[in-house]
Amino acid sequence: MTAKIDWYNEFVDFNYTPAKDDLICLYYFEPAKGITEKEAIGRIASESSAGTWTTLHDLPPRVEKIKARAFELNGKYVKIAYPIDLWEPGNAPQLLSGIAGNIFGMKALRNLRLIDLSFPRQYIKSFKGPGQGIEGIRSLLKIKERPITGAVPKPKIGFSAAEHADVAYETWMGGFDLVKDDENLTSTSFNRFEDRLMRMAKLRDKAEKETGEEKDALLNITGETKEMIRKAKLLHDSGWRFAMIDVVTCGTASVQTMRDECGDLGLAIHAHRAMHAAFDRNPRHGLSMYFLAKLMRLIGVDEIHSGTAIGKLVGSKKEVTQIARVLRDYKIEDGDMLSQDWGSIKPALPVSSGGLHPGLIPSVMSILGNDCTLLVSGGIHGHPEGTRAGAKAVMQAIEASMDGTDLNEFAIKNKELKQALGKWEYYRPK
Known part of the structure; x- marks a missing residue:
């Protein structure tokens, strides 16, 4: 035998x-x-x-x-x-x-x-979830209904700290709430983190005084965990209320540590998903972005990139919608995914980014609704009249979408939007 x-x-x-x-x-x-x-x-x-x-x-x-x-x-x-x-x-x-x-x-x-x-x-119950969540972010920025708006100075890396701050100022003056570092910008020889932070803080205060609006930034503190803690404290001391982390490259352990540190400092965590497609793009192998978003809500990020469905990055409308639901809803009880009761874990904001411009705003909002962060970068900096006009065009597109007005009709009395549509129309990047 x-x-x-x-x-x-x-x-x-x-x-x-x-x-x-x-x-x-x-x-x-x-x-x-x-x-x-x-x-x-x-x-x-x-x-x-x-x-x-x-x-x-x-x-x-x-x-x-x-x-x-x-x-x-x-x-x-x-x-x-x-x-x-x-x-x-x-x-x-x-x-x-x-x-x-x-x-x-x-x-x-x-x-x-x-x-x-x-x-x-x-x-x-053994995890903390988002420290601020959707309501907290809206409260910080004093925005009740519309989507949160933000932009990355483009090109994504290459500006000096002074140049970066100047683009940030123009972005804020166009009506945007946030200015974001890109995933590969931390502290370089030509754009030191501390220099960028201080220059932007001065122009943030100037923009807030001139507009009467709350302005903030998603400054990238990604790095070794102790260094991230140091930089998070610098953010807090300079009046910033957000910290950006590349959560995949940093790993869940460091994100959990930073959830505690940022929570103590009152900072919301903006989660960039850089490297996610290395394991979630193949539909037959790896991990799904849905699972990653779910895990990140559990361990405590306040908002995370979820895709656009219509921009330059991979992600179907169905997938983007599912990710938004698992980030925002308290209960998931139907559909293709498993049921989930989040209990007291706060909702997190889905972030739409990658190839957006004013002509695509209605489509994105039809998918994600108002509870989201819209990152429109090249789509404002490439405006025929520059960054400030590009940001205004996006804000006009959001207003038209919330009012249920066709963009072309709204553009008749809004020249920035008209100029944007003249360049991009409803083009979807590939």
């Missing part, structure tokens, strides 16, 4: 009913050649929880209680339940090491994609 070698099938149980405090993952999978579907999903559940490649001589009884179970199979989609005792409270890196760890390197799987994860209330 040949001894049994593996025990992967013991992690498949189609009669299992998940407990209310189980974490539930939804995966798309493709078995490698010669591997059955049951063998594949057993390996996913095993390797991401309490299994190994072979049977063992001794096992504590506890293992039977804490092992994950693949309990529902629908074509190439499987749901796996993970008992709460597998997870350390408040530890996002450990969570990813399980549900998105070794399983992606198993030879038995040709492709694997983590689509969604439903967090139980008990697990959620």
Whole structure:
């Protein structure tokens, strides 16, 4: 009699009913050649929880209680339940090491994609969520209904601190709320963070005095965590109320640390998703942007880039809408994704960016509504009359959209919008 070698099938149980405090993952999978579907999903559940490649001589009884179970199979989609005792409270890196760890390197799987994860209330309670959230950001900027507006000085990197600040001033004077660093601008030899911060603070105060409006910036503090803490304190001391972090490149551990630090300083966290497409662009493998957005809301960002559906970056209308819902709603109960009750976790703002201009504003707002941040950069700086006129054109497009007025009609009495439409019309970048 040949001894049994593996025990992967013991992690498949189609009669299992998940407990209310189980974490539930939804995966798309493709078995490698010669591997059955049951063998594949057993390996996913095993390797991401309490299994190994072979049977063992001794096992504590506890293992039977804490092992994950693949309990529902629908074509190439499987749901796996993970008992709460597998997870350390408040530890996002450990969570990813399980549900998105070794399983992606198993030879038995040709492709694997983590689509969604439903967090139980008990697990959620160990995380803080957004410090400011949608209401907090609106309160900081004193904006009640319309979308928040912001722009990156373009080109994305290359300006001196003084040049950067001058573009910021023109952006604010055109009616925009925020000026944003791009993802690869931190502190360079020609644009030091401290210099940029101070020059912009002076022009922010000038713009606020001249317009009577709140003005702020999304200054990029991305870096080693202790350095981010130092820069966050500089932001606070100079009167800024936001901090920008490239959350994927920094990692969940540093984001959790910065959630605490920024929370103490009263800073809202703007999350740039740079590098996300390295693992979410392939629809058959990696992690979904939906899952990433959900995780970032849990660990505490206040707004995060979610796509436009009509701009220059990848992301369908359906995906962008789903991401906006999981960021803003307190409960998700229908649709293609797993149910989610966020409990007391605050909503976060979806951020639309990448190839926008005034002619596309109505389309973006029809998808995202008013509770969003619109980042329009090249689409204001490329205006025939310059940055200030470009920002005015966007504000006019927002006003027309909220009033339900056609842009061409609104442009008759608004020259900045008319000039913008004359250049771009309704062009969608590729």
